[in-house]
Amino acid sequence: MHSLSRQQLVALVCITGVWGLNWPVMKIGVTDYPPLTFRVISMWLGLPVLALGLLVLRAPFRIARTHWRELAWLTLFNMVIWHALMIIAVKSLTSGRAAILGYSMPIFSALLGAWLFGNRLTLRGWSGVAAAALGVLLLLWHEISNFAGKPVGVLLALVSALAWAMGIQLMRRTTMTVPTLTISFWMTTLTTLVMTVLAVGFEGPQWKAPSAATWGAIVYNAVLIFGLVQTLWLSLARHLTPVASTLSVMLIPVIGVFSGALWLGEVLHWQDHAAVGLMLLAIASVLLPARAR
Numbered sequence: 638m639h640s641l642s643r644q645q646l647v648a649l650v651c652i653t654g655v656w657g658l659n660w661p662v663m664k665i666g667v668t669d670y671p672p673l674t675f676r677v678i679s680m681w682l683g684l685p686v687l688a689l690g691l692l693v694l695r696a697p698f699r700i701a702r703t704h705w706r707e708l709a710w711l712t713l714f715n716m717v718i719w720h721a722l723m724i725i726a727v728k729s730l731t732s733g734r735a736a737i738l739g740y741s742m743p744i745f746s747a748l749l750g751a752w753l754f755g756n757r758l759t760l761r762g763w764s765g766v767a768a769a770a771l772g773v774l775l776l777l778w779h780e781i782s783n784f785a786g787k788p789v790g791v792l793l794a795l796v797s798a799l800a801w802a803m804g805i806q807l808m809r810r811t812t813m814t815v816p817t818l819t820i821s822f823w824m825t826t827l828t829t830l831v832m833t834v835l836a837v838g839f840e841g842p843q844w845k846a847p848s849a850a851t852w853g854a855i856v857y858n859a860v861l862i863f864g865l866v867q868t869l870w871l872s873l874a875r876h877l878t879p880v881a882s883t884l885s886v887m888l889i890p891v892i893g894v895f896s897g898a899l900w901l902g903e904v905l906h907w908q909d910h911a912a913v914g915l916m917l918l919a920i921a922s923v924l925l926p927a928r929a930r
Contacts, residue, residue: 645876648869649886655866657736657892659857661900663724664732666854670847671840672724673832678847679855680720680829683863687822690864696816700823704813708823711811715804715871716828721835723797729790731903736893737773738794743887743919744770745802754806765922769887772915775908808874817875821868887916 666675691698700708727735747766750756758766813820847855870886891913897903 645873648873652866652870652873653886653888653892655861656870656886657889658896659862660727660732660736660890660893661897662854662857663727664735664897664901666851666858667724667728670845670851671836671843672728673721673836674840674844675847675851675855676720676724676858677829677832677836679858680825680832680863682855682859684822684825684829686860686864687818687825687868690818690868691822694816694818696818698819698822700813700815700819707811707813708820709827711804711807711820712824712827713804714800714807716824717831718800719797719804720828721832722793722800726790726794726797730794732897732901733890733894733903733909734777735790735794736890736897737777738791739798739801740887740890741770741773741795742798742802742805744773745799746805749802749806754810761922765919768915768922769919772887772912772919773890775912775915778906778908805874808871811875817872818868821871824871825863825867887919891916 663675690696723735723739726738730738744766747756747758747762751758811820894903894905894909894912898905898909
C-alpha cells in the first residue's frame, strides 16, 4: 500500500470534508431547480477560479495536440458521465444514499484494475475493498425496498461510479507531463461545454432564477468543488495507487449520510452506524503503513 505524505494527507482531509458536506448541499440546490442547469452554472463560475489558479501558480495553459485524444477520454470518464448522471440521481435519491452509491466507485476501481490493467492486490487491499463493499450494502439496507420505485436514480448513480472508476485508472496512466491543474482546467472546460448543450436541450423550458438556497449551493460547488477539491483529487488519483487514492476517501459518503441526517432530516438506521466502522476499516487498510518484512 502507498503511504501518504503530509501534503497528500492535508489534501485528503480537505477533499473528505468539502466533498462529504457537498452531498446535502447538492440536494438543497437541485430540490426545486433543474439539476443539469444547476451543475452548468456551478461549472461556469468555477472555471475562472481554476484559470486564476493557473495564473497564480504560473502553470501552462497549453496541452500538446498529441494529447488531445487522451484528454477527451479522461474528460469523458472522470467528469462528463459522472457530473451529468450523478446530479440527476441526487435529485431522485436522498443525499446520503446518492453519496453511498457514488462511492461504490472504489470497489469498481479495484476490480477494473485487476481485470483490465493487471493490478495485483494484496490481501490487505482486498480486505479494504470487501469492508467498503459491505459498508455500502449496509448503508443501502433500507433502500432495497425502494429500488422498484426509483430504479433510474439508482442505475444512474451506479453507472456514474463505474465511469469514475475507469477514469481513475486512466488518470493514473496518463502520459501527459503538464501539471494536474492544467489537465483539470481543460477537463472542466470541455465538460462545461457538453453539460451546457445537455442543459439547453433537456431543461431549457424549465429555466428560472435560482433561489437564495440554490445560489448558495451553486457558489459552494463553483469555488470549493470545481475550483479547489476537484484538482486536489485528480492530483491524488494521478500519483497514488488506485486503491489508495479511492479507498482512502471512503469517509466522504459517511459524512454525506450523517450531514444529510442532521441538515435535511434524512432518517438513519443501525446499518448506518455499523457501516461507519467498516468504512474506517477500509480507510485504515490503505493509510496505515504496511509492516516491513
